[in-house]
Structures are given as C-alpha cells and as structure tokens.
Amino acid sequence: xxxxxxxQQLANGLIVGSFYALIALGYSMVFGVxxxxxxxxxxxxxxxxxxxxxxxxxxGVWLGNGWLAVVCALLxxxxxxxxxxxxxxxxxxxxxxxxxxxxxxxxxxxxxxxLNGGALALTGGRHxxxxxxxxxxxxxxxxxxxxxxxxxxxxSALILMGGMQTFISRTMYGKAMRAVSIDxxxxxxxxxxxDRVIALTFFMGSALAAGGGxxxxxxxxxxxxxxxxxxxxxxxxxxxxxxxGSVPGAMLGGLLLGLLESFGSSLPFVGxxxxxVFVFGALILFLVxxxxxxxxxxxxxxx
Amino acid sequence: xxxxxxxAPALPxxxxxxxxxxxxxxxxxxxxxxxxxxxxAYVTEVAxxxxxxxxxxxxxxxxxxxxxxxxxxxxxxxxxxxxTTGILTAEFGFNFWLTIPVAMxxxxxxxxxxxxxxxxxxxDYLAIVTLxxxxxxxxxxxxxxxxxxxxxxxxxxRPVLFGFRLFQVQHFYYAFLVLALITIFVCLSVERSRxxxxxxxxxxxxxxxxxxGINRVSVKLQAYMMGAVxxxxxxxxxxxxxxxISPESFTFAQSLIILLGVVLxxxxxxxxxxxxxxxxxxxxxxxxxxxxxRPLVTAVALLAIMLFRPSGLWPDKRV
Amino acid sequence: MVASFRKLACATALASLAMTSLAAAADIKLxxxxxxxxxxxxxxxxxxxxxxMAIDAANANGGVNGDKITTVTADDACDPQQGxxxxxxLVSEGVTAVLGGYCSGAVLPxxxxxxxxxxPFVIISANSTKLVDSxxxxxxxxxxxxxxxxxxxxxxxxKNGYKKIxxxxxxxxxxxxxxxxxxxxxxxxxxxxxxxxxxxxGEQDYSAVVTKVKSSGxxxxxxxxxxxxxxxxxxxxxxxxxxxxxxxxDGNNSPEYLQIAGSAGxxxxxxxxxxxxxxxxxxDFKEKYKAAYGRDAGAYAALSHxxxxxxxxxxxxxxxxxAKAIIEALAASDYKGLAGEIRFTDKHTxxxxxxxxxxxxxxxWVAAE
Numbered sequence: 001x002x003x004x005x006x007x008q009q010l011a012n013g014l015i016v017g018s019f020y021a022l023i024a025l026g027y028s029m030v031f032g033v034x035x036x037x038x039x040x041x042x043x044x045x046x047x048x049x050x051x052x053x054x055x056x057x058x059x060g061v062w063l064g065n066g067w068l069a070v071v072c073a074l075l076x077x078x079x080x081x082x083x084x085x086x087x088x089x090x091x092x093x094x095x096x097x098x099x100x101x102x103x104x105x106x107x108x109x110x111x112x113x114x115l116n117g118g119a120l121a122l123t124g125g126r127h128x129x130x131x132x133x134x135x136x137x138x139x140x141x142x143x144x145x146x147x148x149x150x151x152x153x154x155x156s157a158l159i160l161m162g163g164m165q166t167f168i169s170r171t172m173y174g175k176a177m178r179a180v181s182i183d184x185x186x187x188x189x190x191x192x193x194x195d196r197v198i199a200l201t202f203f204m205g206s207a208l209a210a211g212g213g214x215x216x217x218x219x220x221x222x223x224x225x226x227x228x229x230x231x232x233x234x235x236x237x238x239x240x241x242x243x244x245g246s247v248p249g250a251m252l253g254g255l256l257l258g259l260l261e262s263f264g265s266s267l268p269f270v271g272x273x274x275x276x277v278f279v280f281g282a283l284i285l286f287l288v289x290x291x292x293x294x295x296x297x298x299x300x301x302x303x
Numbered sequence: 304x305x306x307x308x309x310x311a312p313a314l315p316x317x318x319x320x321x322x323x324x325x326x327x328x329x330x331x332x333x334x335x336x337x338x339x340x341x342x343x344a345y346v347t348e349v350a351x352x353x354x355x356x357x358x359x360x361x362x363x364x365x366x367x368x369x370x371x372x373x374x375x376x377x378x379x380x381x382x383x384x385x386x387t388t389g390i391l392t393a394e395f396g397f398n399f400w401l402t403i404p405v406a407m408x409x410x411x412x413x414x415x416x417x418x419x420x421x422x423x424x425x426x427d428y429l430a431i432v433t434l435x436x437x438x439x440x441x442x443x444x445x446x447x448x449x450x451x452x453x454x455x456x457x458x459x460x461r462p463v464l465f466g467f468r469l470f471q472v473q474h475f476y477y478a479f480l481v482l483a484l485i486t487i488f489v490c491l492s493v494e495r496s497r498x499x500x501x502x503x504x505x506x507x508x509x510x511x512x513x514x515x516g517i518n519r520v521s522v523k524l525q526a527y528m529m530g531a532v533x534x535x536x537x538x539x540x541x542x543x544x545x546x547x548i549s550p551e552s553f554t555f556a557q558s559l560i561i562l563l564g565v566v567l568x569x570x571x572x573x574x575x576x577x578x579x580x581x582x583x584x585x586x587x588x589x590x591x592x593x594x595x596x597r598p599l600v601t602a603v604a605l606l607a608i609m610l611f612r613p614s615g616l617w618p619d620k621r622v
Numbered sequence: 623m624v625a626s627f628r629k630l631a632c633a634t635a636l637a638s639l640a641m642t643s644l645a646a647a648a649d650i651k652l653x654x655x656x657x658x659x660x661x662x663x664x665x666x667x668x669x670x671x672x673x674x675m676a677i678d679a680a681n682a683n684g685g686v687n688g689d690k691i692t693t694v695t696a697d698d699a700c701d702p703q704q705g706x707x708x709x710x711x712l713v714s715e716g717v718t719a720v721l722g723g724y725c726s727g728a729v730l731p732x733x734x735x736x737x738x739x740x741x742p743f744v745i746i747s748a749n750s751t752k753l754v755d756s757x758x759x760x761x762x763x764x765x766x767x768x769x770x771x772x773x774x775x776x777x778x779x780x781k782n783g784y785k786k787i788x789x790x791x792x793x794x795x796x797x798x799x800x801x802x803x804x805x806x807x808x809x810x811x812x813x814x815x816x817x818x819x820x821x822x823x824g825e826q827d828y829s830a831v832v833t834k835v836k837s838s839g840x841x842x843x844x845x846x847x848x849x850x851x852x853x854x855x856x857x858x859x860x861x862x863x864x865x866x867x868x869x870x871x872d873g874n875n876s877p878e879y880l881q882i883a884g885s886a887g888x889x890x891x892x893x894x895x896x897x898x899x900x901x902x903x904x905x906d907f908k909e910k911y912k913a914a915y916g917r918d919a920g921a922y923a924a925l926s927h928x929x930x931x932x933x934x935x936x937x938x939x940x941x942x943x944x945a946k947a948i949i950e951a952l953a954a955s956d957y958k959g960l961a962g963e964i965r966f967t968d969k970h971t972x973x974x975x976x977x978x979x980x981x982x983x984x985x986x987w988v989a990a991e
Contacts, residue, residue, distance in 0.1 A: 113602030273820035
C-alpha cells in the first residue's frame, strides 16, 4: 500500500466513521438507560435526513444552498426528530417497559417498520437529490485531496459528541441519566423523575441521529427511505465494538469500524463483496468473546 | 422487569381434548383437503403459500413463542434447506427425498454453530446476532458459485413419489399440507413434553428455571435447533416447488414476515400461530390495492397488536 | 368454542376475499404480468399501460381475426413467490398468451408454469441470460439480454479508447450478471479489467471503492447496477478527482440519476434501452400515451407497446388461438416496431441488440456520436 493510499483510506475511514459514531452514540445512550436495543434508531436517522431536506429546500429560497441553509436544516431537524424520539418512547416503549422483554423488542421493531413504511408511502420509494453548493475545494496532502466540507463534517461530529459527553458527565440531568442507567428502581426512590430522564435521553439520542442524517444527506447529496437500514446495523456494530452504554466507546467504535471498512476493502485477498460479512462477523465475534466491547462495563441482565 | 408482570407459568391443559375441538379440527381438515378440488389453481397457489407460512411460523414459534428468544434471521434456516436441495439435486443429481435428511443435518449444524456461543447472551444481543447471521447467509449465497451467485439456482428437479412426479400446484398443496400436519403434530407433542415445560419456565423466569436445575443454554439450544430443522424442511419443499431459488427470497424482510405471523396470531399457541400464518400469506393478496402503503399497514398492525393485544388475535386462554 | 368457530369463519371469509371469480368468457384473453405493487410499481404500471394501448388500438380496428381482445393483469411485485401466484392466476383464468415480466428473478420460477400449461409467453423487459437457458420453448424475449449489453459496452469502450476498465456492481442478479459478462467479453477484444468491485445496495459511502478504482489506474468505470447508487458513485468519483470515463448500465436510465448526480453527471455514458425520446418514430406514441394516462411514457413503454403489437401480429398470422400455432408464428416473427426490428434467434432472443449509448449533456440524455 502506498503512502497516498494509506492517507486516502485514513480520511475515508474517519469520515464514514464519524457518521457511525454519531448514530452509535444514540444507540448507546438509550441502551444505557433502559437496556433496550432501539431498532428504530436507524430509521430515526433516515427521518432526520428527510426533515433536514424539507427544511433545507424551504429556507433555501432565502438563504441559498450554502452552509447557512445546511445549519438551519440541521438544527431544525434535530429539534423535530428529537421530539419524534420522545413520542416514540412515550407511545411505543413506555407502555411495554414492564412487560416481558420480548414485547419491547417487538414494539421497537414495529416502530422501525412504521417509520420505514411511512417514508416509503410518502416518497413512493424515490431517491431525492440534496443538492448543496458546498463545493469540492480543500487542501492537498501529497496526492490526496481533502475538502473543507469533509473537515468541517468530522469536526462537527466531534463537537456534537464532545458536547454530549460534557452534558452527561457535568450536568445534573447527566448525573440523573447515569443514576437511572445503574439502577432505575433506586433512582426513583431517590426522587429522580425516571420517565422524564428517559424521555430526555431519547430526545438527545434521536437528535444526534437526526444530525447525522442531515449531515449525511448534505454530504452525499441524496436521501431515500432505505438509507437507515444499513446505517443502523453498522452503527450498532460500532456501538458494540466500542462498548455499548459508553459514550467514548461509541465514538471509538465508530471511528474504528470506519477505518476497518476502508482498509478492509483495500486488502488484496478479499473482494469488496465480502466486506459486510466481515463487519457482521466482527459483530458476532465481539458479542461472543467481549460483549462489553473495548470501553464498556459489564451489563447484567436484570430480571 | 417488575415482579407483577411475571405471570406464573401455566401448566399445559389435560391431554384429553373436548369433543368440540375435535369436531372443529375434523371440519377444518376436510375443508383443507377438499380445497384444490373445488377451486382453481390461483386459490390453490395462495393456499399453498399459506401452508408454507404455517410451517415456518410454527417453527419460529418454538424459538420465539416457547423459548422466548427473538430470532430476526429465521429465513437463514429456510435458505439452508432450500439451497441444500437446490445444490444436491441440480448439481449432484441427488434424489429429492434424500436431500431432506441432509438439509436437516445442515440446519442442525448451522443452529449449533450460531446458537452455542450466542444463546448465553442477553436476549436483545441475540436478536442482533441472528439478524447478522441471516445477512451473512444471504451474502454467502449470493457470492458463491455453487449457490448460483446472485441469480441463484435454476432447474431444480421436481420430486418423484412412488413413480408419481409432483409438478402441479395441487400436488405441492398436498405435500405442504402433509408437512404442516406433521409440524403441528410435532409442536403438539413437544408442547406437552418435559422440554416444552422447561421452555415455559425459561421464558418466564430464567433465574428460577436455573434454580430448579434446568440447563438454560442447552434448553434454548434445543428450541433453536428444532426451529432450524423445521424451517430447513420447509425450504427443501419450497425449492422443489419453485424450481428456481435466489438469495432475494431469504432476506431480512422474509424473516420479518414470518415473525409477524407468529406475533399476530398469538405467540406460543398453535391455533393462534396458524391463524397468523394464514393472515400473512393472504396479506399481499388482500392488500393488493394498498400499493406502497402495504409495508406501513403491516407495520402499524404489528405495533398495534403488540401494544393493545400483546397476546395476539387468538390468544391463549389458559394464561 | 363458539368464539373459535367465529374466528374460523372470519379466516375463511378473508380467504374467499382473495379468490377471484372467473371472468366472463371473452374471445381472446391476454394475460399481463408486471409489478403493480412494491418499489417498481410505477414501471409495472407503465408496462401495462403501453400494452393496453396496443390492444385498444387493435380492438378499435375490429380486433384480430374478427375477435375482440380482452386483458387480465396479474401482479408479481417483482417477487419470485408472488410471481408464481400471479402465473397460476393467469393460467387458471385460461389466457391465450401472457405478456410482461419486469424483474428476471420473478419471471424465472414462472417459466415452468407457463411451459407446463403450454401458454405462449412474451417476456418484455426482464433480460437475464438465465431466462434463456431455462426457457421451455414457449417464451420469447423482446429485450436484449445481458450479453448483448456487454457487447454494446465493449464497443463503446473501444470507440472511446478505454483500455483499462474498473467494473462495479451491486451484488444482485442483474448487475453482477452484467459485470461478469462484460469482464469476460472485454479481454477478448484486447482490453483489460483492472478492478472489479461489489457495493451494498442502500449504502451511501463509496469512498473506499472509489479510492481502489483510482489507484488501479483505470481509464473508465463501468457501473452495472441502478441509478441511485450510480448517482452517488459518480459524485464521489468526481469529488475524489477521478478524470476518466464513466459508463452506466441500462438500470440507470432515470431522471433521478441526473438530478442527484448534478454537474458530476455531465459527459457520463449510459447504455439506454430504446426509450421514446431516442426513437425518431415514437413522437406520436409519446403524445398519445401522455394524453391517455396523464404521465410520461417510461423507459420500457415503447418496447412494451411493441410486444403488445407483436403478439397480435402473431395471433393474426396463426389465424387461431391455438397455443402451438401462436408459438410457431412468434418464432417466425419479422416485426418492425417503434423500438426496432423484432426477429428471434432459435433461442427466442432478439437477433439484434436494442441498446443505444447515450451521453449526459446539459442535464439531458442525448444520443452518443
């Protein structure tokens, strides 16, 4: 592998890895507080991208198709989809929180299918262009071209994740979240409004996914109803690799998976048609041999 | 999970069935036997699909309904059966009937490989692992030469039974009917057996089950393998009926449809699962007019059942 | 127990909903099979419309051999299982011949059903080479097959002076088949395939593949899959500074491709099926279609219309509705339609390829010189 190729694949891995990390973070946070694998998370990412596109097209009339419009779309989508996350939790998850485990897993699956099916029905399965004029200008490292857009993208992802980490470790609400994730019953006895903390977690996790969705839509330039499925699976894999329930773990897992994928497909002896087998294989191996991931703490199934 | 939500496991009802249940069964059996004689090929075709889903849903019901394990990659075992028959008959000239035991063994092995390490995991991890496994099987089928790559296998031989070649819709209808009856019989007997009770205990309270000396992993593995074997036999017959199979028949969506059948009718109860299976088979025909709204309607149905009628359309009255 | 009986009754009622009563006997009944639901419903609707236009025109002129023609449509949803159901439905309704088939995967398992019933089957757009091999003798393909597209692609590479090609598919039957056929055909003409990649449908990031293609030193990229991935790939290739040619398979013929790819799509080649915009004689058809159905004729409308006329032509020459006579007449077809000439080889595929290379210019597809 030449130097250029290494630099290029490093850049590729970091970019796609930041998306994985943003989505993985939401998985991890929700898993942390209610120990639920939120199957709908990938579809929330997709919904975020669509909401972002609608806002982008609407404000584009006044703001043009540049950064300003993208940022507007990003913030609006994070707010709207964050609330959507709260609604999903309230109506699909809270009623079955105390029912057998299987029920909440199936309602999570149902919520995912409703979002996905709803998007299909509304869009007719069409692919929509998300045309920004962010341009391709940037800097060159040897023969590798890295655009400013790509740099801003990775930086924004890091800022969002850093903000989240600060919120969880420094604020009162963050403390409540951590308390609920350790022992829900005891937290309630200590006077913590558990339902509210869970709702807040869903808001933040969904907002992050929506942010990732808008950024992906604007960066890749297209949005469609099926975009959340693969992303959801990969982000889940990233969360597991990093250690589910751990915020730094989700970031680390996302970036690692991104790098694994980009370098993995440059290996001469495995064709790119096998790439997903390696990703899912890595997921299964991690779950079996190190279910706590790289940075996670052990989770005991509470019954 | 709070304590009050855990209902005490109900004991299986006495083996003596009431006369009305027997009567209902006989009437239903006569109707299903007579169906191809009184209707056209289209109706028979739809009914055959319904029987296929009855077998698949009953198989998944052992895993999800009895043992309480969420399996999101069940179509993988269906694929194992279909591809075993496809490869052995089309490439190696095997007799169809000989491929069934081979497929059962292959499904068992696949079940052990994926089940042994994962069944000790948390239930939601298991769901994702099975999903990943389902995808891996499909990608392997699409990438290998022996499985015909992405276009799949064509020209799978039709089975011959006592010199009679099965080739018409009606023939496969009866073949699937026999398979469905065998599956129902198997499910009825395991439900009342020692292992059936062990599943029930594991499903309601794993720790308590372990406390009374049930080996959780082994009990779950048995459910997983039994489900795998049933799906693989259904796959064999499916391959013979379709004569052409491709990876697209064994997607995540297929696993979801089977799961929907189990949940819709009532997890863990045979009549409920049969009803659910028939419903999911008829769904594409009934919802023809819904077009792109079909997945949404299906999804809302699943969510609504789970939230408002969690024990399904035809629930178990015992619990 | 009464409750259980009631539930059974409900289930039976639902079952009977699914049954279709046999339609009243007609002079000549033709079956149309196409995806009417699912993701390709719009393409299926197009196919049905275009076939029906041909039949309505014939009925207005007194039908064929003095008989009126009616149609019955069955939905295969581009799914093998539903395809089999649809085929059984048409066979039960006693159709004289069947037209249609959009997805090869859904058509493949139905060949045996029509074959056993001895019904003539004109496959309109499905074009996998596997269909050719499993044809029991009653099926005819009016779309050029993958190997013909590979020949057209190789011709285009040679004409543009591409010597090293990277081929990328999406792993499904259609695109991997075309990729394989092209990878076999190009070296025979002196070219070299320097890279072969597979992507996952629904994925957005192609950067790893783009990097590999760039470092392979390819003169051009041949994308054999569909427009959604094609548009993203084009954008990311150009963004990474790839200067070579980009050639797309016929699955990319969609306005969405040009919308999403934007300026990156300029100068990209496409192997197009005979769409109405490329056919000089189809202007009249295009207008009539829009007037009748309120939408633009899709990629395969011209071909579907030709297929409708082809079967009427064959029934006319057979002078009967006997299946064997119609099959013989179809095999002897020499029909000049909107999309070109239809003459069949002894394998019942087209003698001449109907793919045309087009190039994107100012956001539109124009014939490539």
